[in-house]
Amino acid sequence: MQRVLNSVILAIASLIGLGAFLYPFLVPQQSPQFSAAAHAQDAPLIFLLLVALCLAAVLSSFSAGLLNAKLIAVLGILTALNAVLRGVPGPGGFNLIFLLPIVCGYAYGSTFGFLLGVFSLAVSAFIGFGVGPWLPYQMFSVGWVGLLSGWLPSLAGRPRAEAWMLAGWGFVLGLVFGALMNLWFWPYVFHPGQSEMFWQPGLGLGESLKRYAVFYVATSFWWDLLRAAGNFMLLLVLAAPLLRLLRRFQQRFYFAVLSS
């Protein structure tokens, strides 16, 4: 029951989080009593606060009873590892932040992946990357990376297929992550003007998407492509041995007490 409720809370929070990312596509033409300009500007702040609240709700719900000493220790230490990996400049300027959430989410399940992703970003903020306005968004999105990786079909026993699947997955995630993270500041680079790259409330989904596509390709697409390719390479090479190692340790973390 508790697990079901956890999942429900996570699902609702994720929808709200998704809304926070996608609101530029969704905001309708405002009614006259809400001055469009004023409240469109408030949206980023409101969503930032809501996303932070959702994270708090999800985390406190997960930690009630579900997190035992083993899980907490493993999460803490792997989080430290991931925060350190984030600081390691990988080949081609991308970093290794996705590697562990993807692989651990796939091996240890979506809850573990989600928590690892969320905590990794929080810790790297604490140890020197700094708390920024994007932090809750990043926490959620890397959390989703781990969560979704846990939903991939299990190909245990077929290491090659596994590696290719995870590599392809990493590629897709690299692009999606880039597109999502740019959304939060897209509305910022606008003025209710007449530009074709800029966001305006009430454009409608199709027009918003078109404008965002132009904006995205013009700004960070190429950078993100590089990151996606980096993820692909990294997972193709590292996924199989990392999974072997994680599975070796799995039984040390989960077991049944059989005292007589």
Added chain:
Amino acid sequence: MIQFERLSYRYPGNQEPVLRDLSFQIEEGEFLLVMGPSGAGKSTLLRSLNGLVPHFYGGTISGRVRVADRDPVAIGPKGMADTVGLVFQDPEAQFVVDKVEDEVAFAMENLGLDPVVMRKRVEEVLDQLGIAHLRHRSVNQLSGGERQRVAIAAALTLQPRVLVLDEPTSQLDPQAAEEVLDALVKLNQDLGLTIVLSEHRLERVVQYVDRILYLPGNGQPPILDEPRTVLGQIDLVPPLVRLAKALDWHPLPLTIKEGRQFVRSVRGCETLLSGSPLPGLARSGLAVIQVHELGFSYNGRPALQNVCLKVRQGEFVALMGRNGSGKTTLLKQMVGLLKPDRGLVRLLDPDSRRSLDTRQATVDEIIRFVGYVPQNPNMLLFNDTVRQELDFTRRAHGLPPGRYEPLLRSLGLTAYLDHYPRDLSVGERQRVALASILAAEPCILLLDEPTRGLDYHQKRALADFLQGQKAGGHTIIMATHDVELVAECADRVVLLADGQVVVDGPARQVMSESLVFASQINKLFRRRELLTVDDVLRSPPVVEGACNGS
């Protein structure tokens, strides 16, 4: 205080129980030493005192354990936290919070104690362990001995009736180990705390403990008795006791002081003991490593200053000195990992007679004939089997996979060729790390602290192996704190202090002139001819039987 009745325990997935039909009793206020060969179940026994076995590990348990009239099997480790305090081997893997004071309070927060009580108890334990001055420090800034004392303080805040320590000093250098053991003795004597300790360095603790519990392993029954009685029955003993048993001294001396009385009481022994002439340093042979006026600093902090050293082919050199005296830095200079700030390090490949200056040479050129074994084997091992581990080194050197049987046999690893290295014990891992470096057949071997966590048997085996390597023409340089190991195998000792060479000379001379770096046997006789038990047993008066005890 502690009762075991027919306790048996089997780890999940294992056929054989690690503890079998164990029955004994420990009184309140007792200081108990648990010892035995690796794998005999010492750690398991200690963990059964607070319920980690079986609650944390699973497995099957039968029989009865009572600690202060509570049943850890039923209550579990969380509930036993205020009855049994547990301190672990690795001082780094126990910390949850960054700051010493908050770390010490962590257990009390878990049990929801009143903040006023917490303040009082934190002050008390900080004083008891003598670490009040560290309270605001980060645990990452502490030395190993300080870390272990913080861990003990953290275990004591719940005011447990029993303090259990699982090899708390095996990862520490001698000075730090001394700090920790002194603290324990004080806790036992002043507060009457019951202490259960497992420990390899018997020579440091045997004089303080009330009884010894010896677990022989392999399903044989344990021995629980006074230290002298137990040590008389087993062969896993410190050098002094080994000598005393060989010479039939009664009652067994536990300290150097007690031993000296036997030396004195046996008339004529002292004067008769004049061994073979001292071997000097090798004056000939290729100088394979030449360190000339070497200076090096980390971010402006000097680590090595004006170091000069010449090592000849076939020498066995021990680098000794306090922590932070520059031993590891010097080894890393010799393998080209660090480059000199001043001066130079010159290496000579004994086969091709090519000379390399580490400032210009690449690491690849150097490692063709120099091998470096780090102090922590976990930094090295990552492959799925021991064989792959060795293959990896050879491939990295551009060599084809080799035949490893002779090497593994001499290290006692033959059975593990296809095992996952990280499933092995500490001592075995250490040897796998050694093997994986030796697989590339270097003729100069640099070892950094190779005996951490090894018991007497394992140390002897390592000493024998290194002697064999030396006999095969290898040059060995070993950074170590282990006085007995140096006494067994080194020809020459280089003593570093504060980044400078303080003493450089033949092992026998350096060790017998030093107070800190003298072996037990040497402390006993204070003669440079006698460093090891074998030295004494081979000396003419003993051979002639003049020195046997009353």
Added chain:
Amino acid sequence: MHPKAWVMWLLAAVVPAFTVRNPLYLILVLGAAWVVYLTLGRTTVGASWGSFVKVGLFFLAVSLVFNMISTHVGQHVLFRLPAAWPIVGGAITLEAAVAGLVNGLALLTILIVFATFNAGVDHYQLLRSIPAFLFQVGVVLSIAVTFVPHMVWSAQEIRQVQRIRGHRFRGVRDLLPLVLPLLANSLERAVQLAEAMEARGFGSVADSVPRRRVLGLQIGLVGALLAVLGGLSILSFFSGDGWWGWAMVVGGAIGALMILGAWGRLSRRTNYRRVPWTWRDTAVVATSAGALAAVVLAQLARVEALTYNPFSPHGLWPAFDARLGMALLGLALPALRGLTGPQGEEPSTGPAVGSGFGHWPSPPDGGGSGTTEDIA
């Protein structure tokens, strides 16, 4: 300053930075944050200040350029690009440049506010004062932060050791001998740490929370979050019913906060020695709350000065309401000496710890504590 006072300050500074587009107010907030930063004298995460400012300036530049070249409206034409060029072709106007600058300035202000917060707050104390309902999260983060320095050291050591084993780090594949031992060491360490935590009673209080209470709270959370989600959907998909949507969002959020608060009170875990709260913290919280209230009231009253439109016919100079300006000036209060200065008298930040997590592993070896040979 108490971490909670800092959080309040952050909130009060960030709300106007997000919601106000009048460059005069933005400059006021930015200036206040900058002055506070300058008087801090010490930084816990000094490295992030520079990078935040850089990111902010980057956004400013991006915003300026993109607005200039793609918005072709306004009376003050600077120059013209050929109309045949897609998107960028047309008149380049001063108004567009100003619009770009103001947008960029808003982002820069947000970043400077966060950067000041990062530099000012003691991250360690911030972590220690995590709300009770998140205490397990706090433990995870605390473990992670405690292990990071060792992890960095360990990664360097493994790299060196594998290098002298003959391994060359060239491509992605060569990362394996670094990543695998690092992960294996981490997992082994995690098992040991979990043991040590259980042996010290971790989880014994949390376990005693009745399951039914937790279930009740979770169901409450589901309801509250559903209200928020419903409100947002109304706001996004149906125009006209704005009031309902807002009411549901705000009500749901407040409900969720209350449930989380109740959750925190369930925990019987106690805290050793929190950071003391002083009159200075009260003063900062009061002025911050004042500034926050002023901004929110002005928003509700739709004060004209909050918005700014460079394209409007009234000219480029923005309006300014002095009362709001005074309230925002209060954000500079932490800059007054003695409020945030080196907290010598507070034992929580003695000289040795001054920099919460600043002690990264100094390169191995060296004096006194002897890092190299200690860390096994």
